[in-house]
Amino acid sequence: MSMAVELHEREFDPAALLAQFSSELDDEGAVVSFTGRARSRAKDGGEVDALILEKYRSVTLASMRAIAEEAHTHFPISKSHVVHRVGRIFPGEPIVFVATASAHRRAAFEAADYMMDRLKTEAVFWKREECESGSSWIEPTSQDHLDNARWDRRASEDLCRESMKA
Secondary structure (H helix, E strand, O other): OOEEEEEOOOOOOOHHHHHHHOOOOOOOOOOEEEEEEOOOOOOOOOOOEEEEEEEEEEHHHHHHHHHHHHHHOOOOEEEEEEEOOOEHHHHOOOOEEEEEOOOOOOOOOHHHHHHHHHHHHOOEEEEEEOOEEEEEEEEEOOOHHHHEEEEHHHHHHHHHHHHHHO
16 A cells, blocks of 8 residues: 555645656556636635645645545555645635555545545545635535545445345
8 A cells, every 4th residue: 555645735646746746656447536626606606716735734645645545444445545735725726635556446536535525524624715805714515524524424324234144
């Protein structure tokens, strides 16, 4: 298992990260990556000037590492890389990058999806949108929590199936 988790205070290049990630692989047949970008519109439709992500470095990194470690436990992936921005982020700039590699596509897709759902709802960040009209704190939405909860349901269903085999 190979896992990297990073916080960046400056803009990063997702294409360069993916190229580096891919160049370090052995015989994996699947690579999946996701890049999240800062939106220019707030939920109310107003224009966003900047997104501010605050962190407590050691706690934030520990929360991100725990998510990545759990992904490696739940899915047969051989490698992962997670990069998350902090600080002032302007619309269109990348916020998060997740890459996973595995022998087969399904595990790579699911592990990346799992990590994004968990990062969105559980990673320790404080998010604030700055708009012309002022600033407001952002919390995960009910849809974000529903997306994350599906992984708990799947784990319960898997345990039930395993117990029925025994």
